[in-house]
Amino acid sequence: MDEHKEKDGALPEAEQSASESQALHDELEDLAKVFQEELDRAKTQAREVAENGVEEPEILIQGLEDIAERPAHRESVSEERVPKEELCECCGERRRGTVNNPNSLYCDECDAGLRHYPFDWLNVLIALAAVCLVFFGGYVFATHTEGFVAVCKAEEYRRENQKYSALDAYAEALTVLESNKINAENVYKREILVASSLGIVAGIEEPAQHIQAWEMSLPHFYKVKRALQSGAEFTETVTAAEEIIGPYKTTAPEKIPYDDLLARLEALKTAAVPESEDTQSARKKGYQAKAEKYSLSGVLFYQYYLALMSERDLEVQLGFVEEIRETAPEEVWLYGHFLGDLYAKTGRDVEPVCKLLEEANAEDGSPLLIRATALRMQKDYDGAIALCEEQIAKGSDVSDDLYRQIGLCYLLKGEYEAAYTAVNNGFQSSNNPSVQMCNTLALTALAAGQAGAYGEVKSLLENSGFTLSAEVTQYQSGALTVEQILTEGDCDIS
Amino acid sequence: MRIVYLAVKYITVIGTFLQAFFEHLTCRAYEILIEDGRYLRQNEMCGHIEHEILRKRSTSFAMCFFPFLFNLLIGLVTVSVGSVNVYYLGEFFTSKGFPNFLNFLFLWVGISALTNLFPQWEDALTLKEQIYGKGKSNLFVKIIAAPIFGILYAGAYLQRYGLTLVTSIAFSFAVPYILSTFVPALYNLVK
Numbered sequence: 016m017d018e019h020k021e022k023d024g025a026l027p028e029a030e031q032s033a034s035e036s037q038a039l040h041d042e043l044e045d046l047a048k049v050f051q052e053e054l055d056r057a058k059t060q061a062r063e064v065a066e067n068g069v070e071e072p073e074i075l076i077q078g079l080e081d082i083a084e085r086p087a088h089r090e091s092v093s094e095e096r097v098p099k100e101e102l103c104e105c106c107g108e109r110r111r112g113t114v115n116n117p118n119s120l121y122c123d124e125c126d127a128g129l130r131h132y133p134f135d136w137l138n139v140l141i142a143l144a145a146v147c148l149v150f151f152g153g154y155v156f157a158t159h160t161e162g163f164v165a166v167c168k169a170e171e172y173r174r175e176n177q178k179y180s181a182l183d184a185y186a187e188a189l190t191v192l193e194s195n196k197i198n199a200e201n202v203y204k205r206e207i208l209v210a211s212s213l214g215i216v217a218g219i220e221e222p223a224q225h226i227q228a229w230e231m232s233l234p235h236f237y238k239v240k241r242a243l244q245s246g247a248e249f250t251e252t253v254t255a256a257e258e259i260i261g262p263y264k265t266t267a268p269e270k271i272p273y274d275d276l277l278a279r280l281e282a283l284k285t286a287a288v289p290e291s292e293d294t295q296s297a298r299k300k301g302y303q304a305k306a307e308k309y310s311l312s313g314v315l316f317y318q319y320y321l322a323l324m325s326e327r328d329l330e331v332q333l334g335f336v337e338e339i340r341e342t343a344p345e346e347v348w349l350y351g352h353f354l355g356d357l358y359a360k361t362g363r364d365v366e367p368v369c370k371l372l373e374e375a376n377a378e379d380g381s382p383l384l385i386r387a388t389a390l391r392m393q394k395d396y397d398g399a400i401a402l403c404e405e406q407i408a409k410g411s412d413v414s415d416d417l418y419r420q421i422g423l424c425y426l427l428k429g430e431y432e433a434a435y436t437a438v439n440n441g442f443q444s445s446n447n448p449s450v451q452m453c454n455t456l457a458l459t460a461l462a463a464g465q466a467g468a469y470g471e472v473k474s475l476l477e478n479s480g481f482t483l484s485a486e487v488t489q490y491q492s493g494a495l496t497v498e499q500i501l502t503e504g505d506c507d508i509s
Numbered sequence: 510m511r512i513v514y515l516a517v518k519y520i521t522v523i524g525t526f527l528q529a530f531f532e533h534l535t536c537r538a539y540e541i542l543i544e545d546g547r548y549l550r551q552n553e554m555c556g557h558i559e560h561e562i563l564r565k566r567s568t569s570f571a572m573c574f575f576p577f578l579f580n581l582l583i584g585l586v587t588v589s590v591g592s593v594n595v596y597y598l599g600e601f602f603t604s605k606g607f608p609n610f611l612n613f614l615f616l617w618v619g620i621s622a623l624t625n626l627f628p629q630w631e632d633a634l635t636l637k638e639q640i641y642g643k644g645k646s647n648l649f650v651k652i653i654a655a656p657i658f659g660i661l662y663a664g665a666y667l668q669r670y671g672l673t674l675v676t677s678i679a680f681s682f683a684v685p686y687i688l689s690t691f692v693p694a695l696y697n698l699v700k
Contacts, residue, residue, distance in 0.1 A: 121542070132536065132543035142530045145523065145618070149583050152590040152615055163593055164696045167689040192598070198609075201599025227602065 105129065162192040166202055173209060176377040182209050189222070200226050204239050211242035213376065214348030216249050220303065228302040243304035251288045251306040252313030256280060260321055267485075268326040280318050283309045312343035312350075319353065326504060333357045347375040355385035360506045365389045380413030387420040392506065396424040415445035419455050423507070426462060426497045435463035450476065454484045455508045458500070461491055484509050510670060511553065517624065517671030518555045524621030525549065525556035527583060531576035532558040538575075539568050557629040566639040566646070570654075573628040573636050573661050580622045588619025588681050589688060597685035616681065623677035627664030637662060 103111045105125035113119045113126045121129060169184030185206040192199045203222040210219050223243055231240045259279045263271045288306045319335035336357060339350040355368040369382035383406050390399035403417040403424075411417060418441025425434035438459045442448050448456075453472050460469040473483055486508050489495040500508060518525045529548035536543050536558055545559035563569040594600045594612040603609050627633070640646050640654050667673050 126542060129542045129544070130536075130540040132533065132546045134533065134537075138526075138530055138533075138548065141526060145527055145583060148615075148618060149586045152587045155611070155615070156586075156590045156593070159590075159594060159598070160692065160696055162598065163688075164693045166598065167693045170689065193604075196604040197598065197600055198602055198604045199598035199600055200602070201597065204599065227606070230601075 158195060159197060162188060162195055162197055162199065165191045166199070169202075169205070173205070176374070178209055178213050178376040179378045182206065182213065182215070185209065198225060200230070204236065207239050207242055211246060212345075212348065214346070216246040219243060219246050223302055223304075226302060231302050240304070243302075244306070245310065247304040247306040248288075248308060248310040249313045252283065252310040252317070255283055255286075255288075255309060256314065256317035260317060260324070263324065268324060271321075271325045273321065273325045273327070276321055277318060280314055280321065283314045284311060312339045312346050315339045315342060316349055323505075329357055329361050329505075333361065347371055351375065351379075352381040352385070355381060356388060359385050359389035359392055362392060378412065380411060380416065383411060384413060384416055384420065387417065388507075391420065391424055391427070391501075394427075396428050399424050415441040415448070415452065417441070418444065419452055422455060422459050423501060426459060427501055431459065431462035431464075435459040435465055435468070439468070450481050450484075451508060453481075454487050457483055457487050458490055458497075458508055461487070462497060513671045514553065514669065515551060515555055517674045518549075521621035521624040521674065522549070523618050524580060524584070524623070524625035527622060528556050528576050528580055528625040529558055531579045532560075532572065534579075535572055535575045536560055539571055541568060541572065554629070556625055557632075563632070563635055563639075566636075569632065569636045569639050573632050573665075574657065577626050577628065577661060577664075580626050584619050584622030584626065584677070586619075587615045588623060588677075589684055591616025591619050592681045592684040593688065596682060597689075620674070620677045620681055623680060624673045625668070627668045627673065628661060630665050630669050633662050633665035 103122035104120040109122035165188035172181035322332045336354045351372045358365045372382045387399045407414045422434040422438035457472040486500045542561040
């Protein structure tokens with residue numbers, strides 16, 4: 016072979032190539048044979064399984080494995096096709112981007128789903144409950160409207176400082192609210208405060224019964240608690256002071272033991288209030304203010320009253336009233352009228368007191384009467400008459416007293432007939448004429464020579480358990496003149 | 510500040526919930542894509558729905574305005590009942606002496622709804638951009654939208670810091686006095 020190679024170089028190469036081809040052919044044939052054998056074996060096994068079914072589970076397991084492998088295979092295929100960063104953010108399977116928005120983070124299906132994001136049934140239920148609450152709220156508001164409107168009216172009066180009207184309106188509002196079974200504690204509170212600012216002490220405990228006792232300790236009921244406390248103290252003071260000076264109310268001024276009574280009243284300032292059985296039983300019902308001491312302003316008021324009864328000098332009386340103002344400046348209802356009246360009679364400027372009274376209650380007629388008295392004391396009778404007539408024309412609530420002031424001015428002017436007419440008008444316009452009005456009518460009747468009218472007034476007073484005042488009887492006897500009565504002492508008819 | 514915001518959101522949870530619910534409702538109505546529909550999350554999105562960026566002006570306005578309107582209506586009714594009964598009339602207890610929880614519930618729901626009136630800050634900014642952005646709207650739209658936009662924008666700003674709780678409580682105090690200016694006249698007219 017080597018020799019042959021050496022002799023002819025081309026032939027050995029052709030022989031070598033042919034042998035390589037032969038080897039490859041043989042190898043392929045061997046492989047075909049192996050594949051055929053394997054295939055035959057697989058077919059035989061399949062046939063055997065089909066015949067007896069012994070190895071079926073294995074085939075099934077194999078089948079499941081095949082199924083499991085398929086997605087992995089497919090995933091790998093899709094990972095190859097769509098990069099992970101381009102997959103839908105919601106499902107993570109499909110390519111992101113929609114027809115309308117190719118840059119969308121979501122696929123078409125997820126995009127449509129997220130645009131119709133489902134409601135949780137519990138959320139819907141809560142929202143429906145809230146809507147139902149709104150409708151129920153409307154119904155509740157409707158049931159409260161009548162009471163609310165009534166309270167608004169009272170509040171309007173209070174804002175306008177018309178406290179008498181406000182008090183009436185609060186009472187009406189509470190009637191409406193109580194009929195609707197509404198326990199409006201703030202309305203009771205306001206009623207108590209308005210009544211207290213007018214000095215109406217009696218009866219303010221009743222609305223307080225609608226407020227829980229423990230609530231009185233809370234800050235928003237602090238003023239009510241204080242008003243009730245002041246009211247209780249004042250009530251106790253009235254009771255104690257009446258026991259002291261009550262028996263001397265009909266005694267002649269000069270016979271009143273002024274110093275002794277004054278000392279007894281003074282002792283009340285430091286005395287403790289004795290606990291009564293009524294207080295104990297009332298306290299069991301609910302909140303009941305308990306007075307442990309007497310009202311200082313109340314004691315001072317009774318000291319002033321004692322000085323008035325005893326016909327002490329105006330300056331002495333004024334001293335007590337000014338002390339009330341210093342002690343309890345907020346209790347204008349207690350001292351305001353008397354202070355103004357005494358200022359008018361002593362020739363002081365009454366305007367600051369009148370303004371104070373107007374600020375406390377716009378419906379208070381006292382400032383008008385004080386101004387009329389001040390003008391009368393300044394001998395400006397025409398001015399006083401003009402003022403009173405102007406206010407009567409406006410429909411003042413104190414028209415009867417204004418007529419009386421007109422009468423006093425006419426008396427001082429010496430026009431007795433006009434004085435009688437004016438006072439008689441006041442008497443007629445008054446629903447419940449005061450003793451002072453009756454005495455003034457009697458005096459003007461005497462001055463005008465109206466004996467019949469004088470007799471009628473005298474009998475009216477006597478039938479009511481009163482007697483004519485000393486000024487009237489002394490005028491009748493000639494011991495006093497009109498000028499003396501109206502310019503000396505109290506400068507008025509008592 | 511986030512703690513304050515979340516605290517206010519959870520104190521006024523019913524208003525927070527309702528606002529998110531109405532945002533969700535608006536999203537459904539306008540087919541706005543919602544990215545996260547949870548109502549009460551412990552982050553700045555508490556009480557808001559996370560949605561796609563709004564590109565249309567009308568959608569943006571609706572997303573800000575309708576939840577505001579619905580919560581305002583709920584808030585006004587319930588806070589009126591609650592504040593009149595509690596503050597003005599003082600109906601703390603029933604006529605039988607039991608605590609009147611219903612009135613306090615009305616007050617709380619009302620204050621909660623009014624605390625959560627306003628859109629999330631991003632929505633308000635989007636609305637601003639779409640109304641007042643360069644070349645976005647004509648002058649007429651800008652003027653007409655100014656009052657409501659001003660309210661929504663200022664409210665959204667305050668709501669970021671939980672300050673709407675203070676404003677809604679203050680408003681609840683004022684409600685009886687506001688009502689007293691026209692309800693009596695209206696009542697007498699109807700009666």
